[in-house]
Structures are given as C-alpha cells and as structure tokens.
Amino acid sequence: MKKYSYLLLAASLAFGCERSGTPLLITEGSDLSVSSPFESKLAKGATDTFRVHLEKGALASGFADQVSVDVVVKVFGPEGQLLREFDSPARGPEPFQFTSEGGVYKIVVTPFQEGEGDYVIMLDRVEAVATTNEGKIDQLMRFAMGAGETVPGATVAVVKDGKVVFSKGYGFANLEYDIRNSSTTIFHVASVSKQFTGFAIAMLADQGKVSMDDDIRKYLPEMHDFGKKITLSHLVHHTSGLRDQWSLLALAGWRLDDVITREQVLRLIFNQKELNFEPGEEMLYCNTGFTLLAEIVSRVTGQSFAEWTKANMFDPLGMKNTLFYDDHEKIVRGRAYSYYKNDKGELKKSVLSYANVGATSLFTTVEDLALWAVNFENVSVGNDNIMKMMDERYILNKGDTMGYGFGQGIGSYKGLVNKTHGGADAGYRTFINRFPGQRFSVIVFSNLASFNPGNIAYQIADIFLADQLTEVPPKPSEAPPAGDDQPKEAFETSSVVLSEYTGRFYSPELETAYTLEVVNDTLVAHHQRHDDIKLTIKQKDGFSSSAWWTGNIDFTRNSSNAIYGFKVNAGRVRNVAFEKQ
Template sequence: MSHLAARIVIGLSLLTCISGCQPSSNSTVPDDAVAKQTTEFDKLFAQFDDINKPGASVAVLQDGEVVFSKGYGSANLEYDIPVTPDTMFHVASVSKQFTVFAILLLAEESKLNFDDDIRQYIPEVPDFGETITLRHLASHTSGMRDQWNLLRMAGWRLDDVITTEHVLKMVAKQKELNFKPGEEFLYSNTGFTLLAEVVARVSGKSFAKFTQERLFTPLNMSNSLFYDDHQKIVSNRAYSYEPIDNGYQKSVLNYANVGATSLFTTAEDLLKWSENFTEPTVGSPSIIKQMNTLATLNNGDTFGGAYGQFISHYNGIKYIQHSGGDAGFRSYLARFPEQNLAIAILNNGADGRPWELALQIAERFLESNTPPPQNAIADAFMESMSPKQTPSAFDLSKNKLSADILNAYVGHYWNEPDAYSREIYLDKGRLMYSRGKNDVSPLAAVNENTFKMLNVEGEIFVEFTEDGEQSSMTVRVDNMDTYVSVAYMPIEVTESWLSQFAGSYYSPELSSTYHFSPDNDQLKISHYRLSDHHIAPVKGDFFRSQVGDILFERDDSGAVNGFRISNGRVRNLYFRKR
C-alpha cells in the first residue's frame, strides 16, 4: 500500500503519517498527537536530516497500513538530491530472502526440490565428495567458501566489476569445503549466487526477469529490481558514501551479480514484501512457513538462522530480520509477525546503523512483560549492539597478589583449535589480557590463580594452571564456553630465519600468486594487485596478514613447501611453493 493511501492507526501504532501521508477522514487522532509523534521520529533520524550528508529512508507497517514513511538527507551528495520515500537503495543481503522465495516457488511447481544436489543444476560446482543441497545453500550450512573473501584473497577490489560469471568460475576451481555440509553454520554469500543461477537455469529466464515477473509485479513493488548489469541506468537511485575526516567520500559499487545481493528497492516496497508474509498474494502459506522455520544442523541443533532470514527476540518478542551492507549501503528489514508490525530502514552512508534505529522504533509499538527465552539466539548484528554489561565490582585490595605470583603468569599463550595467541603482561601491578594491538582487558584476582576479566560483556574468568613444566590458561565465558591456551616462547626472529619462507606461492583455486621476502626482521608480502605489507610470526610458522591467517607447511625434510590461509569465511585454502 502506498504511503499516500495510508491511514493513522491506534493501539500499538505510531500515530504518525508524514511526507504526503494524511489521516483518514474518520480518524479520531488529534492533530497534536500526530505532530508530537512526527517530531519524535524526526529526532530519531536527526543525524541524517542534512542535505550535505548521506541519508536514510524509513517506513513502518502496522496492521497492513503504512503509518510512517519519510526520507532524510541526500541520495546524491554531488547534486544535492534529497532522499524521498521513492528513492531506491541497494539493500545488499536483504536480497537473500527473495532468492530463497524464488527457489521455493519453483519447488512448489515441482520444477525442483529443496533437497536436490546443487550439481544437478550447476554441474560446474566441484564434486567435493559430499552432497550440497539447495537447502544447505539457503541456510548457510553448505560449507562453501564465501565469494567475497575468495575474491579479496585473489587480489580483487570489491569496487571492481564483479559478475555472476566471475563468481561461478571461481567456485568451479575450488578443491575443498570449509566443513562437511550441514555440520556448521557459517555465513556464505556464494550459496545465494548459486541459488539465483539455479532459478535462471530452471526457469529459462534471467534471475532479474524471473523476480520481476513472479515477485515484484504481482506485489506492486514498482520501485524494485535485481541489478544484474552495472551499466544499467536506474531512476531515483541513491549512491553510497563512507565517512572521512573532513566529510564523506564516494564508496563505489559495481556489482553485476545477483542472489546474495544487488536488490534495488525502497523502504515502502519492502513493506509490501513484508505484507505478503502476512497475507500471501505470491506463494502459498507453506512457502511462508518454510521461510520462517529455523534451519537445523546434522545433529538437530538450530542456530538462529531460517532461510534467507534470521529469527531473533527482543524483550521476549519474536521477530524475523536480516541486515545488509555493501560499499556504503546499510539496510535492515524486521518483521514482528505476531504484532503485525514491519520496519524497513535504508541508509546510503557506511556509518548508518539501521538495525539500532529499527529496534528503537519497535519500542514505540511493542508492549511485552515476557522475559526473553533462555535459549533465544540473536544474529551477530544484534549481539554486537548489545550494551556492555558491567562486571561485578572487585575489591582489588583484598585480593592483591605478590609480584612473584603475578610474574609467573606473564607470557604468551597459544590456542591450538582456533589458532590464536594471547599475551599476559604486568602493568602497574595488575595483570593485563591482550588480544593484540590496543585490545586489552585488566584482570582482577579472585584467588591465587583465578582472575576475573574486567570491562567486558558477561562473566569471563581466567585460570592459570601448571602441569609439570607445561603452563596453561583457561578462559571460561558465562560458565558455558571454555578455551584452553598453552604457554609458549615466541621465536627469535632474524632475517636468516625468515629466509626459509622466501619465495613464490601459487593457488590454482584463486589463479593467484603471493611472493614473500625477508625485510627488516619481517616478511614482506607482494601481490600484483595488492599493496605490499609486512607480517611477523605469531607463533612458529603461523603469521597474520591483511589477507588472512597464514600457516606455512613443511615437507618431510622440514623445508617449507606451501601454506594454508584462512580469513573467517574461507578456511585452509592452499598455496604451494613454486
């Protein structure tokens, strides 16, 4: 429904209707109440309400009515074009739910099955010795390495023109998965690019054309399209920016691939999409149910992810959401199904945090005294914005330990399962827990060998133990997760020692070569498309670099013959020494 036809609703509704929206003729809401609520929302978005800054578009749907819709700030800083409710934004990963819906439409027509092997439709996907299903791809449980991480490691810039063909060619060269399908959840954009390609091959139409005919047109989403051509002209589109010291600079996006990203739409069109989950015009109730169902791992566990969406809880209320971020675009769409509430916020500045604003808006609509479930799992974006919990106060004077005791714990500790190091050092008589650079937390003594970590979220305790000559450090988080690290002595780095790593290393999976050379007690990394940079060993053959964590491998004689690199969504990608 257009904001021009929206009416003021009461109850949990915002009682706000602006930017052309008028109360219905039979509305009993006083004008001053409308003005008050309008002012309240303008305050929420005041940071964007400047034609000299990137902007925001926000729209709120309550009980099938758009009760608020407005644009703030600039859609184009070079021409002072303001954001309006009709401004189209690139919404990045919010695209993913449309991709899954398209797959399920074809499944409902018996043109495919959600549990089919991806190689049935895209035989170029390598045979990894494991079946990867469309369901795995749609729930980030496939084990497929992420396309963006792979491209970065291969020397691509993310403002390069990146097409679906480029992604498919890189996928075809992969030799390993991150993990066995269904064993873990690990966010992977690759899966959704493959799903969009399945839609295109099964339907015989481009993904952009299929979604236009089957989704956008029937839902009257007249300001929506999948952008599969980086040269295509789109009217009323926003451009993206990122902050710099004296203002903003352009954040260029040239994607020409779809499925994982590249939906251009408006906040109001996203509300039309949301309403289809309440009263389906496109698709059946069974599709809606499937989309909203938590995915499961091979062991039956859930992880907060559904299909193209995440299921979260706020003040005990369930909501279904997804965020998006590419270049300077930031987007968020949240649906509170039991309250008939949906909120869409779109930004074109990299400093936007629409998920925070969406929950502030939700507070004005939702009423619940129900505590959140003990096992409710929020997605990473929500957890990252949780307020820091203040740790229980410790009277350090009552648990002051001698310098001899504290010095016994000083040193470096290595966690083998997750391949990271931590340093413990003394600062003004207090032990400090260092994760590297300026990421340090003080430790307060509970007893002679147990300490509480201060200035962190949750309850974290650090315990030091010694078994013969082997010292270890155990970190316990909220009495649930335990991480054990073993003390080690950092190697003495010399140019002679570094010379064993010198040489060129090639990855056939990336068609890319890295060069290493000793340089002032560090290794210099060179790549023809990346800036040179220096790295130092963390422990033995393990180094950290700008492109990922590097673990060199040796042959039976002890000579370095290759390395494996990991960077979050790509694990153990192999480079052999030439």
C-alpha cells in the same frame, strides 16, 4: 579546559532549549550550554567530566570532536548510574544523546586505549522529547545522521496492520547534485536480497520444479565433486561448507569496488576443490550459496534471475521500483549513491559495480519493501507452504537448530518473535525487522557506511511497540571452566629466520600468486592488485596479516622440513592452499 569561540562543524544548527517558556537546560549546575564549544587536551589516563542540569523530558545531544585523540563518551544519570556509552570507530565527531528524567547528568570523556590529544565538546541541541511517534523518529534520525546540513542519510518505513503508517527520507541521496532522499529513493539493499532469493527457490520447490534435498550438481554440473552431497537446503541455510565468494575474490586479487560479474563469480566458485567443513556440520554465513541459488532458478526456469523475479514476484506485488541489478551499466533513475567517512571524517564516494545477483544486488525502496512485508501477513504471492518454508530453520548434523530460515534471521526481541535481515555493501546499510505477531515491520535504508540501520529499526520498534515489549533480563554469566591458570609461554620469535618463508606462492584454485619477501625485518606479501601486506609471526610457521582477506597464514613443510606452501584461513574461507614455486 577553556570555553572559546569555535566554529566546529559550521553546518551544525543551534536549536533552542525552551519548552513553553520553561528552560530545559538549567544554567546553574551546568558546565555546558547549547552552541558553546569547550576545548580540552587529554593526557593518557585522564578524564574530563561535564555536568549538565536538565529538566524532566529534555532530550540533549551533542558531540565530542576528536581533533587529535580518539575518545569514549559516557553519560551518567543523577544517581551515578551509567546510561549509555558512545564510541564510534572513526575520528571526527563522536555524537552522544540522552533523555532526562530531571537532575544533573554527567558527561565523562576519556581517551580510547590510553591515547592523548585534543578534542572539542559541545551541546548542539536540547529540546523537549517529542510527543508523537513521528516526532520521536525525526529526533532519532537527526541524531543518527550527525551534524551537518548536506550529508548522506536514510529512508524509513513503518508498517502496521497491512498499511504504511510512516515513511520518510532524511539527508541526501546524491551529494554532488543535492538530491534528497525520499521514501521512493531506490537503494541497493545488499544482503536483504537473500530473503527474495530464498522465496524464489521456495516457489520452485512448491511447484515441484526443484527439491530442497536435491544435490546442487544436478543443476550445476560444473561444481567440483567434493565427495559430500551439498543440497539446496544447505545453500539456503548457510550450512553448505562452501567458501565465501567475497573472501575468495579479495584473496584472488580483486578489489570489491571492481566490476564483478556473475560469470566471474561462478568461474571462481566452480574452481574450488575444498570445503570449509562437511555440509551440515556448521552454519557459516556464505554469500556463495545464494549466488548459486539464483543461478539454479535461472537454469530451471530458462529466464535470467532478474527477469523471473520481476514477472513472478515484483510485478504481482506492485513493487514497481524493485529489480535485481545484473547489469552494472544499467541506468536506474532515482537511486541513491553510497558514501563513507575516511579516518579524517571526510565524506568519500563508496563505489559499487556489481553485476551479480542472488546474494546481493536487489534495488528497491522502503515503500516497495513495505509491500513485501505485508505479503507475509496477507499472502497474495506465494502460499502457506511457501511461507512455512521461509520459516524453516536448519538442524545441524549434531542436532542443533539454527536461527535462520530462507534468508531471514528468526529470533526474539524483548519478549516478541521477530524476523530480520541486514545488508552492507559499499556505503549501503539496510535492515528489515518484522514482528509477525504484532503485524508490524520497520524498514531502514541508509547510504552512509557508518550508519547502523538495525539499531535504528529496533529503536523505532521501541517507540511503536512500547506497551507490548518486556525487558528481558540478561542471562547470568557462567563461571569459566576450571583449568590451568598458568600463563602460556610466549613464542620466542628471535630464532625465526624470516628468509625461510620467502618466495612466490601460487594457488591453482584462485589462479593467483603472492610473492613474500623480507622488508626492514618484516615479512611482507606482495600482490599485483593489492597494497603490500605485512605479516606478523604468532607461532611456529604461523603468521597473522594486516589484510582481512589473508587473515592467518600457516606455512606447511615437507619431509625435509622445507617450506613448500601455506594455507590461508580468513573468516569465511578456510585452508586455501598456496604452493611454493
């Protein structure tokens, strides 16, 4: 290991490590100093340990630049206790941060999964922990955004007792034009949209225009008759059994950065002939249900979903920068673009061209969403009955109660009831976290795919609600049930004849086909709109795939033992049948 002059992440800024004339980082007993990188090479199974001697009240942060090895960074306290572990999935900088109670801390770097290679570690900042809530959020956001001056960022709003007590933007909304994020920057909030769709259907139910127990085919006669009644309540609670639209689209050959319209999504939904499970049997997150709810609102009211929600929800609440985006060509001034980092740590544009609403596509700002949060405390749009419906949790057929209302998760955090929802589309990451009993909400939006808004929202709650939160001890783990401990016999693949599984396979429900052939002793699935998908045999007639939308593929045989098709099970879609042609 050697110290050297290395301009790692030139945009990183070195901040001092002084507090009222007292050093926060004590040179004696420290292997690292601010802005002085160390280069190291890790062998398989090797470990590097760095000591950092800090005064009490110091906030230290830095990163390990994963030059040619993926690393895990662990921070241990003066008593040897593990404080935090940092392991993001991408290469590039692996950031770490911790607060000192005084003493010598150890930063331990190990290769991920027996890897080996070069990395560089550096402390980029040691400063006093902020004394104000605003300062603590700033410190938290600087770390969350990572090194660099011109990076995508985030916006934050904190609401207490009906008022916005903090709102601010960080980083850039648009990197190409150097436009910064602010509290009025408009974001695509992805699945946070669902609670607005849930609220809309609750308003119609309260007005007697729909019933939550209605069969959806009353409003959507194009839907296939599955032989089981699917209700509006099933849709809003993710218990319908319908296959998820995004998985279906990808399996049908769509890229999720294609232009995807309402009409295209509905056509695919209406063409499905099977369910994942019987309605009410399970809860499985399903975007399809909320797309259909938006369509029902439109058909019942005679207005587009975007028009109706504007007139009945957004305008009355004063949400002037909020809309459902149902036209991918529509100009929206002041909106943030979305970004992601590739495997090399390079920033790239993450394209999003949706023209469908209900499950997603709400455009709003953190300040507008603050008005939405306040409406749950001081109701001006809606009424007590609608608010009660929003908290209504579904009871499955077998009697289990689900922790999900009309587009919001209902749970608890450190002893306090909270209601949440997150969203993720393209490079947008969003989260709303409400604590009704404390009349407190945190809203975090980001335009970087690797950003974790939920984690930030909870840490901000820790700052503002510190005197009300309780540490809830984890439940003791239960011993696994007694069973046969004998190792299962591995499936013998040498006798498999891959050519048996080749041919062209077509799905009538998706109106698409995959061609399977053997390439270099590997079964490969070809689709005209996707990269080739490698299939790995796991069991007799069962393969796993290298693409999330094809998941597991199970081949089916006829009475003559010949392959006549296969079924795809991939997360939120089950048993999608393809027939051999």
